[in-house]
Amino acid sequence: MLFHLIKKDFMIVKKYVLLMLAVAILIPPFMLWRAPEFAGPMSFLLSVIFTVFMLLQYVSMKEYQYPKASTLLCATPYPRSALVKSKYGFCIFIYAFCCVVYWIETLVFPNLGSFSFEMVLVVFLGISIFLGIYLPIQFKLGYEKTKFFFVIIVMASPFLLPQLSKLNIGFDFSVIHSIPDVLLYGIVAIFSLIILAFSIFVSTKIYSQVDLA
Amino acid sequence: MNSILEVSGLNKSYGDFSLDEVTFSLPEGCITGIIGVNGAGKTTTLRSILGLTKKNSGSIKLFGSEMEHHERELKNRIGIVLDDGYFYDELTMAEMKDVIAPAYSAWSEQDYKRYMNRFSLDPKQRINTLSKGMRMKYALALALSHQAELLIMDEPTSGLDPLIRSQLLTILTDYMNEGGKGVFFSTHITSDLDKIADMLIMIDHGKIVFQEEKDTLLDSYRKVKGDTMTLNADTRKLFLSISTTEFGFTGITNQTAKVQKCMPDVVVERLTIEDIMLSHVEGGRE
Numbered sequence: 484m485l486f487h488l489i490k491k492d493f494m495i496v497k498k499y500v501l502l503m504l505a506v507a508i509l510i511p512p513f514m515l516w517r518a519p520e521f522a523g524p525m526s527f528l529l530s531v532i533f534t535v536f537m538l539l540q541y542v543s544m545k546e547y548q549y550p551k552a553s554t555l556l557c558a559t560p561y562p563r564s565a566l567v568k569s570k571y572g573f574c575i576f577i578y579a580f581c582c583v584v585y586w587i588e589t590l591v592f593p594n595l596g597s598f599s600f601e602m603v604l605v606v607f608l609g610i611s612i613f614l615g616i617y618l619p620i621q622f623k624l625g626y627e628k629t630k631f632f633f634v635i636i637v638m639a640s641p642f643l644l645p646q647l648s649k650l651n652i653g654f655d656f657s658v659i660h661s662i663p664d665v666l667l668y669g670i671v672a673i674f675s676l677i678i679l680a681f682s683i684f685v686s687t688k689i690y691s692q693v694d695l696a
Numbered sequence: 697m698n699s700i701l702e703v704s705g706l707n708k709s710y711g712d713f714s715l716d717e718v719t720f721s722l723p724e725g726c727i728t729g730i731i732g733v734n735g736a737g738k739t740t741t742l743r744s745i746l747g748l749t750k751k752n753s754g755s756i757k758l759f760g761s762e763m764e765h766h767e768r769e770l771k772n773r774i775g776i777v778l779d780d781g782y783f784y785d786e787l788t789m790a791e792m793k794d795v796i797a798p799a800y801s802a803w804s805e806q807d808y809k810r811y812m813n814r815f816s817l818d819p820k821q822r823i824n825t826l827s828k829g830m831r832m833k834y835a836l837a838l839a840l841s842h843q844a845e846l847l848i849m850d851e852p853t854s855g856l857d858p859l860i861r862s863q864l865l866t867i868l869t870d871y872m873n874e875g876g877k878g879v880f881f882s883t884h885i886t887s888d889l890d891k892i893a894d895m896l897i898m899i900d901h902g903k904i905v906f907q908e909e910k911d912t913l914l915d916s917y918r919k920v921k922g923d924t925m926t927l928n929a930d931t932r933k934l935f936l937s938i939s940t941t942e943f944g945f946t947g948i949t950n951q952t953a954k955v956q957k958c959m960p961d962v963v964v965e966r967l968t969i970e971d972i973m974l975s976h977v978e979g980g981r982e
Contacts, residue, residue, distance in 0.1 A: 484798060484799070487794070487795065487798040487799075488795075490794075490795075491784075491795045494784075494787060494791055494794075494795070495784050495786065495787065545784065545786075549783070549784050549785060551778070551782035551783075552782055552783055552784045554748055554778070554782055555776070555782035555783065555796075556795070556796075556799070557746075557747070557748055558746045558747075558748060558771070558776045558778070559771060559776070559796060559799040559800070560767075560768045560769075560771040560772050560799045560800060560801075561799045562767070562768060692750060694710070694748070694749040694750065695743070695748040695749065
């Protein structure tokens with residue numbers, strides 16, 4: 484059931500899917516060519532941000548364009564919780580695609596660096612925090628009001644990310660380094676999943692109270 | 697006769713509109729129409745039944761089970777046709793079917809193809825290129841392809857030409873002939889109900905005005921025409937609505953025998969459902 488709803492999201496934005504997947508593929512080699520100092524994990528992060536968030540925005544735009552279609556789906560046996568979960572599933576599916584693409588690219592372009600599990604988990608944590616905040620707000624306020632939030636994030640990310648990477652926040656990273664890798668990865672993964680689970684719970688609560696048009 | 701749907705004490709308020717203690721039931725094997733003017737509460741009632749709007753209070757039972765607690769199981773047994781389709785218009789009919797079909801455990805691809813052929817619909821055609829009549833037929837194909845026992849339709853005939861409306865009524869008759877089914881539909885085009893409905897429910901200002909078998913209803917109401925001079929305070933009370941002109945009066949009554957006794961010279965005529973509906977609606981009485 485969830486699979487079909489995720490597939491539906493891809494179908495309603497099929498015009499943009501190929502374009503955005505091309506973006507996911509091209510960002511890392513492009514950064515390697517134009518700004519090699521930011522290639523590597525930063526290029527992976529940017530490709531994930533653009534692909535996940537742009538496609539999510541296109542889906543939200545289509546849902547906004549055809550609001551009655553969601554009403555029809557909710558009138559069928561699809562539970563509203565499945566419609567909520569499918570939005571998260573859609574983003575995670577794209578994220579997984581970006582991971583596979585980047586892994587292949589690190590094999591083709593060794594200068595991108597190695598494909599590390601740590602990087603995948605840290606970016607997954609970032610995505611989880613973003614979706615964890617953004618989707619409940621969108622379910623509550625709707626696409627129109629929330630899109631400005633998204634536009635600011637996307638516009639600012641190329642400028643903010645390099646600055647953030649240089650930022651000295653005074654945190655003693657030796658504490659983290661003293662934790663065994665496996666345990667650290669486990670903590671990051673579990674923390675990400677907890678954020679997503681809590682966010683799905685909140686979004687479901689919000690959406691279940693919405694009077695559909 | 698078993699009740700397919702029982703609604704009791706349904707309350708729902710939105711700003712300046714509310715459903716007020718809406719109570720009715722749908723017998724099995726009947727086509728039931730819910731009538732009322734625009735804004736009377738027909739669509740809100742249907743949406744509350746389908747769980748699209750959250751009721752404030754009341755009970756909605758389908759096939760004897762509370763909708764709130766068995767929503768998924770019960771929705772599997774309902775076919776839905778909403779006005780104008782409610783589709784992702786940029787998808788083809790085949791793609792939209794691929795979205796809807798997995799929701800139903802009893803989806804029959806064979807039935808779907810049969811209906812698509814019967815309605816001469818090309819699955820590869822985009823939904824945004826369909827006429828209003830074709831959209832309604834497509835919605836019906838989706839609604840009837842999972843062995844639905846109750847068909848709920850919101851204004852299905854609105855905006856359709858007489859030929860398509862007539863075809864729809866034939867499809868509904870065929871559906872009912874399968875046995876053990878029920879149809880519940882809202883409309884303000886009462887001529888369709890004249891042809892096909894068995895039972896009528898009228899709603900106005902969020903309150904149920906009546907629930908009656910159509911034939912009983914048509915038998916109990918009459919249009920009365922006569923001289924204005926015969927009207928007085930007592931005889932006026934026998935009418936639901938009266939309009940007067942310099943040539944006489946026209947009134948609607950459900951106390952025909954009394955009227956004929958008190959006013960022997962009047963002319964009595966049969967009514968249409970629309971006349972009965974208007975006689976109960978503010979603004980339709982004069």
